[in-house]
Amino acid sequence: MQVVQGMRAKGIAFFVILFFLLLATSCNDERVHITVEPYQIEGLWQKIGTQEFWRYRVDGTGVTWDESEDVSEEESNLTYEWTINGDELTHVFHGSLGNQAVPKVYTVTSISSSQMEWEDIYGQTYVLLKK
């Protein structure tokens, strides 16, 4: 009997939590979306605190590399096509064998001539400095 009562209590607790969660969900998309133009993206960026670089070319291609692992821009395999749609920055990486498509989508939360911030759908942010 005590077990049944315990389970009931937990069930009540679950639904209470669920309620608040649903409430929280309905309020989570209140972010102010910005509109980013491609020219703002174009250029060389460095992830803050790292040796990781991202180059965005005018033609919509780009390359990223990390010099902390003895890899140069010329050697890098991480080439991509990039697009900016509003604040959604999409990268599609293609592997060397040609049968690989790796999309990476970020939301640009802020951008200036010297700094840019992304955020993925899991809430992780990335700060890059213009080089």
Next chain:
Amino acid sequence: MKKGWKIALISLGSLLGLVVITVVVVLWLVFTPSQLTKIVNSLSGKFLTCETYFERVDLTLLSTFPDAGLKVENVYLVNPVEGAPSDTLARIGSVTVGLDLKAFLKENRVEVHQVIVDDALANVYIAPDGKGNFDIVKPSDKNDTSESDTKLPEQIDLKKIKIKHLNAHFKDEKDGLEVKLSDFDLALKGTMKDEMVDALLNVDSREIAFVMTDSTGKQSMTAMLKNPSIRLKGKGNMDDMEGKLNLTVESGRFNSGGTEMINEQLQASKRDLLVACIEFGYRNSKIEIRNGDLKVDDYALTVDGKMKMKPMEVDVKLQTDDAWQVAPLLAFVPDKFMSWKKGMDVDGKVKLEATAVGTLTDSTMPLIDAHVLMADGRFYYPKALPYKVNKINGDVTARLDLGRNGRSRASIKKLSAATRDTRLSVSGEVDDLLGDMLVDARIKGTLPLADLKPMIPDTMPVAMEGNADVELQAKLKVSQLKQRAFDKIVADGMLKLNQLDVIYDSIHAAAPSLDIALRIPAVEHKGQMADAHITGSHLAVDMPGKNATLENPNIKVGVNNMLQQQLAADFDVKAGETEANLDSTMASFGALAIKGSMRMDSTQQNVLKKFNPTVDIDMHSAVFYTPMLPDAVRMSQFAFEYNPKNCEIKTAEVKIGHSDFQLYGTVDNLEDWLDHRAMLTGDLNFTSSYTDVDQLMAMFSGMGSDADSLEQMRKEDKVPDEANPFIVPKDVDITLHTHIRRSIAFGNDLNDVAGALTVKDGVAILDQIGFVCKAATMQLTAYYKSPRPNNLFAAIDFHLLDIQIDELLAMIPCVDTLVPMLKAFNGNANFHLAGESFLDARYQPKMSTLLGSAAISGKDLVVMDNSSIAQVAKLMQFKSWKDKDDKIKIDSLSVEMTCLRKEIEVFPFVLNVGKYQLCASGKHTLDNVCNYHIELLKNPLLAKVGVDIKGPLSKPKISLGEVRYADLYKPSKQGVVEKRTLELKNMIRKALEANVR
């Protein structure tokens, strides 16, 4: 000449007749010298046409006893003739004529017994028109031109003629003959009657010289004899005479056709130049010689034969009385005939039998047939042979034609010689003996090979030791030997070599015994100088860092003239057990056959460029040991054809370490590749029952890369010593069409591997290789390059169809890293993976370069017991998600994920578990920190619940989260985000599945 002498004799006879008449007159009329002189002088004009003078004529009895003598002193005959060297025909100090007093007194017959001439000078001249200055007898008053006028008086019966101190000059311009006698003494005893002579003649002279000129006035023959002495006994007339001649010539000269036949050495000899003792007959202008003994200097000959003058014809047989010493004899031979001996030392004892037959003219010489026996000879001619040849014994016949265009030859019955440790015997023929000798001979003997060294040009890098037994039939010219033009000679024979040790350039060969059948020019190997068939029991060959030993070698080889060119050869080698060392690689063969050719270029360093081989090689039971491999490479059979452009592997049945395979196909551009002028290309078929890929990769690592530059790269890249990354061969473009029944690669057992492995200029590509692993069908495309040892690059496109998930995780552990929740499932799945990354020297991925995507799909999966899942299920109040067998079953699973650097993102996927439908997505990092979200889309309560799983995977924090995917799979309700998410999922999967065959 005959006529001239006849006229001279007739003139002399007429003079004697005049004297006789004078004596008669004296005897009969006047007995005082003055009266006699006067009478003679007055009478001379009646008989003689020339100017004469008789100073004193006197009678004598004592000096001519028992004959009565008439002595005339200081007789002068002067008859100027144009062209004659002197007007004085004769000047005689005294002439004494002895008459048979008895015949005169009893029979009133004048019979001349003696004529003694002392201190005479004669100049006899015959003009070109044949008229002589000695034609001084007046013709008869009668017009009778009968022979009686020119005949010697019948009354003359000479028993003694003596001429002392005669100096005579005879010049016949008509026939081109000039003779000079100096201080000539002649003593003749005998009878001369009716032109019949039976006399003993002694002649001595201080000097006799004669000159013969040809029609152009050129001297064709000259001779000068000093102190000749002749003892001649003859009987007969001028046309038919028998006699015996003893001749001695102290010294002299004889020049024929411009050649001085008596050279300075012979002239300087202190012995008599010529001593002859000859029985002769003179008949029809021919001299027949019988039992002649000739001695020139100290060399004695017996002579028999016939001779004739104008032109001189001879048919003479000569024979040495004893063995002649050659060296001093050759010193007497005119230089013209000794040009061949320049720089040559030759000696020996020679016995000679020879005949000389023929005519001596400007262009011809009598043919000489000679049989020579030589003993204890020696020969030294450094230009042809650097060693002194001794113990020369021979039996040679020769035909010498010393004429202008003559060709002499010899037949060698046997000729043996020795030099140092060499023993050779020769038999055969020698043509053009006095010119460029053409030898056709059989040579037998033994020789130390070291003796051949000085005969080999200094430029030819060869050294030889050992002995050779030679039996060789050879046809060659001496000039070919001198010029080392061995490609021009003809030879066929056998060389048996013992304790052979030869070094040619950097090649060293040694054998205890070898038989070489030699043939020049080559017949079997057309275009080469010589064929050689080499057989033996054992042969060892080595070069720096390389050596080979062959048992029972059977080698057929055609070689060029190594003495004039660099070695080039065609060969056919068969051997039994063979061992070889190539640098630090050792090889042994149960049987070896090599057929092909090579052309040496000693300026090259690389062994292939140095020898330029074109070979067809067939090996059986071959074993190779190389430091590159811990185990031997065994080849039951290996057959290939190689040429500088192409190598065709006909078959290679190989065992390397754990692997066995058959290989066939072609490899091209090997030589150009070695020169870095072209890429090594190849197309090979590789079939194997078992292949250890890891071991083979280790073996071929770095091939084609320069070891020094590789080491430099390792240093610059700071590659740890223990790391040994596979460096893809550069400058090669080789495709290996594989079919491997069973293999191990990166620790995985792979079966039925089929596909192409291409290695191209530092890049290795596995092109859609299919195989079976742990009962799953797989397909792999892989790309690997090694620009730097510490910056390798690998890309794979990997498809596993219908594989057990636990097997997949066991085979590819990194999948667990990519999809950690996958280990919670059990069942079969399809797995597609594409990924790439740079790697360090230990093959560790450089995470900053990692790019990957994967798609997993499966049906009827079972969820394994897992505490985290149980916790989630508990949190979601799953009541009935387990089947009756207490297992959690999932109808279907379709997961797409990507990986960029350390971050793995799992795109939303749906799970149907019993009455529940879940959707999950999220990401985690490779250091196992997760951020996942799971939603309950369907449940009996119709409640929508989301759960977040965050934190370390080992101990995640699980909490309720917001609902995100309620409308993901409801097309009517899909918003932009949902559509975009599904597009990305579809992009990933489509790209991955595009290559599945």
